[in-house]
Amino acid sequence: KPLYVRVLKGALRKFRILLWIRTYSRVDLAADVRAGLTVSVVLIPQAIAYALLVEVDPVIGLYASFIPLIVFTLFTTSNHVSVGPFALISLVVASVANGIASPDRTDAEYLQIVLTLSVLSGLLQLAMGLLGLGIIASFLADPCVAGFTTAVALIIMSSQLKYLLGRPIGKGSMPETVVNGLRLFFTGDVNWWAFLVTVSAFLMMYGIKRSGQRFLPKVPLFEQLVAVIFFTAVNYAADIPIEAIGLLPTGLPSPQLPHFPASVAELGKYLSGSAIIAFTGFLVSMSMARIFSVKHGYPIESNQELIALGFANFFGGLFNAFPVSGSFSRSALVSSLGGGTPMHGVVQAGVIVLVLLWLTPLFRTLPFAVLAAIIFAALQSLVDFSTAKLLWRSSRADFALWIIAFLVTAIFDVQATDIFRDVTRYPTAEVPPHVLICRFDAPLHFANAEFFASSLRKRLRVMAAQGDEPTHVLMDCSSIHTIDASANQVLRNLISELHKNDVAFILTNTRAHFRESLAKFGTLDAFIGENNMFLSLLDALENGCSRPRQPPRKTTPDESDESATSIDDGDRSEGGRGRHVDEDEDEEFTGLERGRPSTGNNGGVAPAPVERTQEVRAASDDGVSSTRAQGLESVQISVRHQGTM
16 A cells, blocks of 8 residues: 555544544433533632642633643543643643743743643653653552652642742742741731631532532532632622632633744753653553553553643643643542543533633632642542551562652752742742832932832831731842932932831842942942842842841951942843843833732832742832732732833
8 A cells, every 4th residue: 555545544543533433322422421511610620720830820721621631532542531730740840841931031931931841742742652652651660659649749739838828938848838838827927818718618628528428429519619619709799808810811722833942952951841741741641541441441552642642732732721631530530420431521621611711700709729728639639658658568669669759759849949020920929028129120310219219118008007017128229220319318218217117228239330329429338238238139038138137337358249249230140140131121110919909000119029949039020019929908000100211
């Protein structure tokens, strides 16, 4: 036969839907519709919640539950695996994407990185399947997988402590995050509304699930959807002072090609990260496929599953979806409801289409705390120490594999970075308590100095009113080129006022000309002090803001390398990383505190977030911003600066 005929037949054989659709019956359709409709009720809240782990907009989680499910149905050999957003793969994607993203990336740029990873990981999975590499799943020891899964479940839970406590938590490794969370809890620095909602939602889901298992074991009660509907309605009626997801866009995603790296070095980062995502996603999905194939007595093909997952991620990336994998909880639900073919995935996708077209406005007041509770509830079954106990009794060698996989994953999960972002663009960013970090994107002169000072005072009053008494003001001067005599006097008055209230005033990223002007006016020595000037935001935050207010003084020669450091105009150092400051940046005050946004023409120094690791540490991308995220009622400020550059 001609080569093209053989190639065409080989390609058609990969469409496994052609094998079972011939015998598809009304009985099969009824079972798949029942299973698909039921699972979609669980999928919707999970998709929104797991988008938080990837650090993208919640609607992207719904996009990841649309095209990938349809494509996977066409190629899979498993009748019960339900693909889509999954906690483990979501955390891996976030870790890889943050390792690639630059410190000054925007939300759109970060999303492009995630979509590129989805396309590349799909291509890698497709290539692995065509090359017959599905057999590699057989060589990974079960104790390693069990230890890794337990550790990752704990890491994901720890990442949600910020929503449980309603306060930012500087993350490092999982133990560090837990310790920081416990410190906040025992010191009482907690948004008790967020804590109450999270615990209540978790207990509600747990109670409904246990009651259903006892009294209605064969009837799904949709405890996650019940919690979402209940607390969304309560928050809509009572306006609880906690964060909500806000208005989600309606409509279906349109296809687009993601950004592909231009340099070889950048391509290497993408490929290595995509390989991690591809391998992890395949292991998760294949493990589930094996479980249900044994339970229901039908064969599966590991290479074909690689191809199915690869196509799902590839086309998903083209339609604004992050990488997906199989979900054990949803797959188990398909199995228990009698789903008999992969068609249940198409039914789930159909429900998601309805949600995207007409129902997304209903989620506007859904609290992040409820999504955190859903993640806690979904992952508790993955925290399995019984396997370790069994291995300890039966095989010390296998126990050693389990404990090594667990400890390496739990302790060295994510390392901290020093990235600072505007809270308007990164509303889930982490901030330290009692510290106001601000940036003013213009020179200080007679026309704008009073506006700057009054805005800063207003933001400090907001902090105090919300119970977060300010102790430090950290000012990023990377965009302040000069200061005139009028502005200098205003700055002196402001600093004196702060000092009277025992609030420290710290400068960082000072330009040479700006620092020289402060020195000529006498403000540097008399009001600020070289001991209160730092090279980078990270250095200032970790060293200057961790100590009580210090009176101004000159540094010694040994200290001058660590503080009192000016940076020549041009390339700036922000957070220890090189950054070029564009002198034509938009001079706009923009900020958003934690919670539901409301607009107003109030003017002011707006809050910027601080996040470590895959968080954001602080600093505005435009205008004046500051690190505040109180967890209370939101304020959005957008006042055009009236001065000139």
